[in-house]
Amino acid sequence: MSTRDDITALEAAIGESIIGQRQVIRRLLIGLLANGNLLLEGLPGLAKTxxxxxxxxxxxxxxxxxxxxPDLLPSDVTGSEIYHQSEAGSxxxxxxxxxxxxxxxxxxxxxxxxxxxxxxxxxxxxxxxTVAGTTHKMxxxxxxxxxxxxVEQEGTYPLPEAQLDRFxxxxxxxxxxVEDEVEVVRLVRREEAAAQHREEPRPEPQQISQQSIFAARREIAEMHVAEPVERYIAxxxxxxxxxxxxxEELGxxxxxxASPRASLALDRCSRTCAWLAGRDYVDPNDVQEVVHDVLRHRLGLSFEAQGEGISADAVIDELLSRVALP
Incomplete structure (x- = not known):
């Protein structure tokens, strides 16, 4: 199997567990292959986790x-230095x-x-x-x-712009x-039925190796991006x-x-999108495919826009209609 076949198999395997969220699955793959972090936002019960x-x-x-x-501590996330005593010393x-x-x-x-x-x-x-002055690699x-x-804002702490920009x-x-929701009900019903037969050995899911991900990243790094497309991103x-x-509306x-991180993210995501489509070059459609996901958390809307109920996606739509295609 080729590297792209491995990634296609991974996408299909995820799709067997997630009904009606093909775009979300594709975004997960783009984030994985582009070596980035993702922020997923949605109402409870929409299969984010x-x-x-x-x-x-x-x-x-x-x-x-x-x-x-609210009571979580930084050391609960990163880890901490623990004091150990032994015969050899402390x-x-x-x-x-x-x-x-x-x-x-x-x-x-x-x-x-x-x-x-x-x-x-x-x-x-x-x-x-970095913990206690020592750096530990991920x-x-x-x-x-x-x-x-x-929706729920009580008892929450909105993410600062500096952290949002890192996604x-x-x-x-x-x-x-409605059709997808019917399939969701059927899928969960099958899973509940299978859980009642735990004495029967369940087959292990097929897993894609990390080397396939690294190989895909190498191929994506070599994707051709023409100068007009680079200019379009900028x-x-x-x-x-x-x-x-x-x-006037955008003003x-x-x-x-958006910061220069937005340009870098658009470039990486566009190349990944083109690679998943089976091409070795990026065209403007690849940029437009991912631009909403890349920019929506990087734009600071004015008080006037918020008062009029203008969303970040609406601003990006206006942006796409005003900036000329290459």
Missing amino acids: RAIKAMSRHLEADFSRIQFT VFRFNPGPLFANLVLADEINRAPAKVQSALLEAMEERQV PDLFMVLATQNP LMHVLITYPS DLVNATRYPQQVS RWLELG
Whole structure:
């Protein structure tokens, strides 16, 4: 099997557990192959956690889940120095926390205070954690997948812009269609029936090796991006910084534009999207495919836009209609 066949098999395997969320599954794969962290937002019960667990089950990787709560401490996430006594002497040893895994699910990340949220920053950006003056490297395959509920704001701590910018994409999960919901009911019913026969050995799920992920990343790194497409990416991001030069509406709606991380994320996600489509080059459609997920958490909407009920996605739609295609 080729590397792309392995990734296609991984996508199909996740799809067997998640009904009606094909776009979410594709975004999970893009984040995995682009070596980035994802923020998944959706109402309770929309399979955010289930989708992440399904990916970890079919990937040869260590999985860790951290339930973020208001009383969580940074050391509960990163780990801490533990005092050990032995006949040879006494010594402090680092006891790794749940952050030291390949796939880390930060469940309801906005329920923990800023001090705990910031414990993730170094790991997300620099792939390392510093505790008691000692730096500990994260695994080669490392990805933070955070979830949050957009409705409940009582007792939550909104993520600061600095941390939001470290997420490669902000993925929104919506309600499934009626047909898909019927399939969800049937799927869960089958799983409940299978759970009643635990004495029968259950087949182990087929797992994709980490080497397939690294091989895919190498191929994606060699993707051709023509200069007009590079310019298109830069024009889109630059338009968020000087919106009044693009249109009057954007000038009223945008208060804060995207950082250079947005351009880098658009480039990486566009190349990954093109690779998944079986091409060795990037076209503007690949950029438009991922631009909402890349930019929606990086835009600072004005008070006027919020008062009018203008969403970040609506601003990006206006952006796409104003910035010329290459």
